[in-house]
Amino acid sequence: YDTELTKPCDSTACFDELHGSLGDCSCKVDTIDFFNNVKIFPRIQSIVTKDYFRFYKVNLKKECPFWADDSRCAMKYCHIKTCTKESVPGYETGYNNEYVDETPATKYSKEAQSDCKSDLDHDPQLGYLNMTISAANQYEIAKWKVHDDAHDNFCENDDRDADADYVDLTLNPERYTGYKGPSAHRIWRSIYQENCFRPKLNPYESFPYVLSSDLSNLCLEKRVFYRAISGLHTSINIHLCSKFLLSEKSLGFVAPPEGEWGPNLEEFQRRFDPSQTMGESTNWLKNLYFVYLLEMRALAKAGPYLEQEEYFTGNPTEDEETRQAISNMLGVIYSFPEHFNESSMFKGGSQVETLKNEFRDHFRNISRIMDCVGCDKCKLWGKLQTQGLGTALKILFSDKWNSPEADPSSGKLPLRHKSHKKLQRTEIVALFNAFARLSNSIRELENFRIMLSSLKETKLNVFGNVPDRKRSGEAKKEACSSGAEKPRTWS
Numbered sequence: 222y223d224t225e226l227t228k229p230c231d232s233t234a235c236f237d238e239l240h241g242s243l244g245d246c247s248c249k250v251d252t253i254d255f256f257n258n259v260k261i262f263p264r265i266q267s268i269v270t271k272d273y274f275r276f277y278k279v280n281l282k283k284e285c286p287f288w289a290d291d292s293r294c295a296m297k298y299c300h301i302k303t304c305t306k307e308s309v310p311g312y313e314t315g316y317n318n319e320y321v322d323e324t325p326a327t328k329y330s331k332e333a334q335s336d337c338k339s340d341l342d343h344d345p346q347l348g349y350l351n352m353t354i355s356a357a358n359q360y361e362i363a364k365w366k367v368h369d370d371a372h373d374n375f376c377e378n379d380d381r382d383a384d385a386d387y388v389d390l391t392l393n394p395e396r397y398t399g400y401k402g403p404s405a406h407r408i409w410r411s412i413y414q415e416n417c418f419r420p421k422l423n424p425y426e427s428f429p430y431v432l433s434s435d436l437s438n439l440c441l442e443k444r445v446f447y448r449a450i451s452g453l454h455t456s457i458n459i460h461l462c463s464k465f466l467l468s469e470k471s472l473g474f475v476a477p478p479e480g481e482w483g484p485n486l487e488e489f490q491r492r493f494d495p496s497q498t499m500g501e502s503t504n505w506l507k508n509l510y511f512v513y514l515l516e517m518r519a520l521a522k523a524g525p526y527l528e529q530e531e532y533f534t535g536n537p538t539e540d541e542e543t544r545q546a547i548s549n550m551l552g553v554i555y556s557f558p559e560h561f562n563e564s565s566m567f568k569g570g571s572q573v574e575t576l577k578n579e580f581r582d583h584f585r586n587i588s589r590i591m592d593c594v595g596c597d598k599c600k601l602w603g604k605l606q607t608q609g610l611g612t613a614l615k616i617l618f619s620d621k622w623n624s625p626e627a628d629p630s631s632g633k634l635p636l637r638h639k640s641h642k643k644l645q646r647t648e649i650v651a652l653f654n655a656f657a658r659l660s661n662s663i664r665e666l667e668n669f670r671i672m673l674s675s676l677k678e679t680k681l682n683v684f685g686n687v688p689d690r691k692r693s694g695e696a697k698k699e700a701c702s703s704g705a706e707k708p709r710t711w712s
């Protein structure tokens with residue numbers, strides 16, 4: 222105990238101020254804790270183990286567009302295992318059909334035309350519409366569509382790249398990889414300094430890149446942008462603390478085949494104790510809750526559309542289970558009383574369109590920076606989570622999702638015909654998995670909170686400066702009943 226007691230952060234300081242209002246919305250930290258840990262976490266974790274959500278198509282071989290990728294992570298924990306196409310359920314029958322709703326052979330059949338009205342009520346000759354478009358024009362128009370779609374997107378989409386592979390996410394969990402130092406810092410610095418609407422011109426030579434106190438100078442939209450990125454950063458760092466490499470076979474410990482993984486309390490304190498972070502960490506943690514709210518609101522808004530999806534994998538039983546699980550979770554999400562209110566953003570003033578374009582362009586840049594991450598596993602999860610967040614932002618802010626038929630008061634969009642499909646498979650996979658990561662981080666915070674209070678109590682007992690009741694076996698009983706005394710291990 223003596224050694225531990227000399228450490229700078231031996232208290233629950235990481236959590237002391239993590240209560241109350243989140244800022245920029247009406248919701249409170251404690252409300253989200255309960256809602257997530259009890260209602261959402263078990264549901265979303267089960268959903269992302271379904272085949273539809275396990276396989277993510279991504280190109281990890283894209284060149285970094287901003288600088289030479291000079292510092293690749295050599296640790297074995299950085300590597301990822303890709304899947305062959307044949308091992309992806311439903312690949313042959315369904316995965317590639319998503320952009321082609323009708324095959325040329327069936328498209329003009331009598332059955333396919335059965336919805337067409339009789340032509341007795343018009344003169345076919347006078348009403349003839351010449352639909353001919355030259356091959357050259359068709360080629361150009363196809364480019365317009367790609368351009369317009371891209372314009373609406375907040376991320377680059379890899380899934381049609383020849384170099385994209387399917388990755389089984391369950392085989393490549395997000396956890397500690399040892400990726401750090403200049404390469405990792407360059408990524409975070411670029412994200413914050415070049416793409417996060419910096420509050421001041423180049424004010425910080427080193428850490429932290431942005432001071433929370435400067436955020437009040439920003440307009441709501443820019444603050445939301447920064448907080449979303451910072452929340453994602455928090456989530457990534459919580460995951461590496463909660464699935465840290467505790468021992469390696471090579472070090473002679475008895476451990477599962479790939480080493481033993483579990484929570485590292487010291488690492489967590491180093492990153493999130495206010496005394497170690499110039500008082501910034503409480504805000505970073507709040508930003509995690511903030512981005513969680515943002516993504517949850519996107520799920521609520523797109524809910525009726527998502528409830529219409531097939532979630533096709535070629536296994537009817539599993540597909541039905543997936544649809545039901547999603548419908549069930551969305552029902553719970555609709556019931557959340559304090560959703561993020563995006564309707565106050567990008568309102569009024571002549572600069573709104575410019576700001577919206579900037580917002581989208583900055584985010585697209587961040588998604589491209591992910592190609593510069595020098596560790597494949599970090600890159601995989603970085604790309605997936607930025608694509609998930611980008612999809613959420615698209616749902617919240619792009620014009621296509623804000624059509625006049627939308628019903629903002631119910632927080633839902635109307636049901637749409639399949640041909641109006643607005644999200645691709647990879648976007649849906651990324652959206653749910655990204656939300657699952659945030660949900661998991663909030664749940665992991667609860668574990669760290671319990672571990673820290675348990676540690677604090679033990680130390681107080683050793684010194685004896687606690688009320689009599691606590692010195693007795695009662696205190697021990699309490700610690701045990703909280704289930705906090707034993708850190709979990711992961712394989």
Ligand SMILES: Cc1cc2nc3c(=O)[nH]c(=O)nc-3n(C[C@H](O)[C@H](O)[C@H](O)COP(=O)(O)OP(=O)(O)OC[C@H]3O[C@@H](n4cnc5c(N)ncnc54)[C@H](O)[C@@H]3O)c2cc1C
Nearest residue numbers: 396397398399401405408428429451454455461505599603
């Ligand atoms: C896209 C990406 C994915 C990654 N994935 C993994 C992974 O899966 N596993 C793994 O082990 N490592 C991963 N890393 C590395 C990890 O995030 C850290 O960069 C690394 O552990 C070094 O940590 P650090 O203490 O130097 O601070 P960093 O996390 O690198 O942060 C740099 C500086 O940013 C500031 N900062 C920290 N957190 C926040 C926040 N939430 N909001 C605002 N500012 C903040 C602080 O001033 C800090 O000193 C990833 C890095 C990137 C860029």
